[in-house]
Amino acid sequence: MGSVAERLESVRARVAAACARAGRDPSGVELLAVSKTVAAEVVGEAVAAGQRLFGESRAQEAEAKIPLLPGRLRWHFIGHLQSNKVRRVLPLVEALHGVDSLRLAGHVARVAAELGLFPRVYLEVNLAGEASKHGLRPDELRECLAEVLALPRLEVAGLMAIPPVAAEPAQSRPWFRALRALRDELAARTGVPLSGLSMGMSDDFEVAVEEGATIVRVGSSIFGRRQE
């Protein structure tokens, strides 16, 4: 399996190769190293290898781990965020990837105002309408987007999605295309660029980059299989 540094290097090379295939500038794709369930010392190996951007998906774990690591790191919260955890998580991270309702967005905006913060948010889309997944269905997003964009304090960076589980990375391609098309439609309609596309995980990040991802969330390919 190699060291964290070696795996990180390999993921970076694969992102760069996918950019080259798609004719994209590699500076347009950020690698978010998903460190959920990974001990702070192991996250430190990725830091030593030059990684600065990390993602956590559980509030309690983020609160415990982030203070153990250097203050110069950047953190994103990628999981489903319960309203009652917003106040604890917001001061620790620069972006939230799992904002999946107008109600949650409104709550984040209120707490951000109280704390004096301007968080970046990605609106999570449930592309396939899976009952097991969080996220706004495309029609719900169309309906509430204007209200979300009118909220103070939030910088709506773009859209995020986790496509249905697939046997082959190529099976995720239509979903990534659909997220991008939805973004293009909404950007044209609102005049807000929504330029961020948070899509692609260990199994399919290269396809996501080919389809326009601006940030890929990669965990197990860097840190090894999680014991969950």
Ligand SMILES: *Cc1c(COP(=O)(O)O)cnc(C)c1O
């Ligand atoms: C765990 C997780 C990831 C990373 O998954 P891997 O398959 O380990 O790369 C990405 N995004 C979200 C929202 C996650 O919860």
